[in-house]
Amino acid sequence: MRQLLSGTVAWGSAVIALFFLKFQRRTGDRLFAFFAGAFILLALNGAALVIARPDGDIRAIVYSVRLSAFVLILLAIIDRNRRP
Amino acid sequence: MAEVVYLLCALTSALCTALLVRAYRRTGTRLLMWSALCFFGLAANNALLVVDLIILPDIDLATWRTVPAALGISVLVYGLVWDVE
Numbered sequence: 001m002r003q004l005l006s007g008t009v010a011w012g013s014a015v016i017a018l019f020f021l022k023f024q025r026r027t028g029d030r031l032f033a034f035f036a037g038a039f040i041l042l043a044l045n046g047a048a049l050v051i052a053r054p055d056g057d058i059r060a061i062v063y064s065v066r067l068s069a070f071v072l073i074l075l076a077i078i079d080r081n082r083r084p
Numbered sequence: 085m086a087e088v089v090y091l092l093c094a095l096t097s098a099l100c101t102a103l104l105v106r107a108y109r110r111t112g113t114r115l116l117m118w119s120a121l122c123f124f125g126l127a128a129n130n131a132l133l134v135v136d137l138i139i140l141p142d143i144d145l146a147t148w149r150t151v152p153a154a155l156g157i158s159v160l161v162y163g164l165v166w167d168v169e
Contacts, residue, residue: 005150012157016122019164035119042126060086063133067089070096073123077103 003050010046013039034076041069087138094130101127118163125156 017039024032045066048054054062101123108116132149 002147002150005147005154008154009150009157012154012161016157016160016164019168057086060089063086063089063093066130067093067096070093070100070126073100074096074103077100077107 006046006050010043010050013043013046017043031076031080034072034079038069038072038076041065041072045069090130090134090137094127094134097123097127097130114163115168118160118167121163122156122160125152125154125159129153129156 017036020032020036020039024030024036045062048062048065052058052062101120104116104120104123107113108120129149129152132145132152136143136145136149
């Protein structure tokens with residue numbers, strides 16, 4: 001069950017990234033590029049957790065990728081709010 | 085070190101949720117609503133990760149903590165497919 005849910009997260013994140021890439025191509029808005037990058041990182045993170053099932057320090061490194069994704073989203077929102 | 089990463093994941097995802105909710109309330113853009121719902125699920129997942137790995141390390145919550153993340157991602161996929169143009 002856990003693998004199914006984790007696979008859903010990984011695949012779903014990849015699909016979401018594709019949508020945001022499409023929006024970025026259509027509008028040229030870099031907010032969508034940031035979001036696409038973040039969801040690609042979340043997809044890789046989800047896949048790594050299912051395939052490798054890391055433990056200890058390796059798990060912390062894998063979760064650092066997830067942290068990077070959220071930081072990217074925050075940067076995207078801050079960047080968007082700064083623009084006139 | 086690992087605990088810091090897990091805590092930061094929980095905090096940053098909660099902050100993302102809050103900012104997306106604020107942006108949706110200001111603009112009414114439905115993509116922001118779907119994204120906020122997704123990040124709410126991801127924030128819940130990260131909060132349960134902190135509970136699972138730091139607060140209650142003897143209890144395995146791996147499956148339970150993946151449920152909100154899967155729901156959040158599914159909600160955003162639904163919104164992108166059916167509601168956003």
